[in-house]
Amino acid sequence: MTAPFFERLGDRIERVDSVVSVGLDADRSRLPEHLLEKDLPQWAFNRRIIDATHEHAACYKPNAAFYESEEGWRSLRETIAYADGKDVPVLLDAKRADIGNTTRQYAELLDDVDAITVNPYMGRDSLQPFLDRSEKGVFVLCRTSNPGGADLQDLELASGETVYERVAALADLWNEHGNVGLVVGATAPEELESIREQVPDLPFLVPGIGAQGGDAEAAVEYGLSGGVGLVNSSRGIIFAGEDQDEAFARAAGDAARRLKRRLNRYRDA
Numbered sequence: 620m621t622a623p624f625f626e627r628l629g630d631r632i633e634r635v636d637s638v639v640s641v642g643l644d645a646d647r648s649r650l651p652e653h654l655l656e657k658d659l660p661q662w663a664f665n666r667r668i669i670d671a672t673h674e675h676a677a678c679y680k681p682n683a684a685f686y687e688s689e690e691g692w693r694s695l696r697e698t699i700a701y702a703d704g705k706d707v708p709v710l711l712d713a714k715r716a717d718i719g720n721t722t723r724q725y726a727e728l729l730d731d732v733d734a735i736t737v738n739p740y741m742g743r744d745s746l747q748p749f750l751d752r753s754e755k756g757v758f759v760l761c762r763t764s765n766p767g768g769a770d771l772q773d774l775e776l777a778s779g780e781t782v783y784e785r786v787a788a789l790a791d792l793w794n795e796h797g798n799v800g801l802v803v804g805a806t807a808p809e810e811l812e813s814i815r816e817q818v819p820d821l822p823f824l825v826p827g828i829g830a831q832g833g834d835a836e837a838a839v840e841y842g843l844s845g846g847v848g849l850v851n852s853s854r855g856i857i858f859a860g861e862d863q864d865e866a867f868a869r870a871a872g873d874a875a876r877r878l879k880r881r882l883n884r885y886r887d888a
């Protein structure tokens with residue numbers, strides 16, 4: 620039987636001494652020119668990025684948005700299998716959920732990956748098929764990193780709690796199999812701190828450092844539960860060598876190593 624996701628993630632974090640999630644957001648318009656002639660340029664790019672970064676990666680997080688084409692899905696499939704071959708967990712950033720029969724289809728995405736991001740807007744039944752996959756990780760969007768994250772998520776309910784606090788409380792309830800985490804952006808450090816206090820046992824995926832300018836120290840201080848959690852950087856790693864053509868992968872490897880060391884200073888503090 621496969622061990623639960625957060626146990627496997629904890630082992631991985633220990634093995635590579637890293638909480639870095641490397642975001643594989645392989646934007647076709649930013650790929651090195653010499654890869655564009657390949658059969659599957661995104662796969663060619665990701666393979667080189669994985670070769671250069673896997674020693675520093677607690678997980679890979681491909682965002683499905685970058686692969687929503689026939690060629691994209693083929694690239695994604697190859698990428699997932701390759702990461703798996705390197706023994707690195709894959710978290711598919713899909714932000715899915717829908718009514719029952721539709722969401723059951725979405726949940727099949729978990730057949731090929733270790734964890735997924737989901738959207739809580741439609742409530743528990745829309746997430747149930749994901750939650751039922753007890754060996755897989757399910758990261759529920761709670762307080763997102765984008766400027767508009769406040770539009771709905773910061774609204775105060777009649778009960779006095781905010782929407783994101785309500786989501787955190789619900790996610791804690793939904794965590795019957797110990798497979799639920801939260802997505803909380805590093806651009807909202809105060810919310811990160813208060814959500815951590817509210818749900819001490821849920822590991823967080825914290826995006827928003829690097830290109831979005833979020834707070835890396837707060838990401839580590841509040842993102843981890845029992846040492847387990849993920850701090851994601853996508854563009855800051857994979858496009859670190861955007862202007863270097865052939866040397867792009869080495870630059871990505873250096874960026875991943877630097878981020879690992881920086882985050883580890885806060886982990887050790």
Ligand SMILES: O=C(O)c1cc(=O)[nH]c(=O)n1[C@@H]1O[C@H](COP(=O)(O)O)[C@@H](O)[C@H]1O
Nearest residue numbers: 682736763764802804826830831852853854
């Ligand atoms: O669910 C996510 O991963 C996510 C949630 C959020 O609140 N903010 C956020 O940036 N993300 C994702 O994290 C990645 C951030 O990419 P970079 O800004 O390039 O590091 C993208 O794939 C986003 O879709």
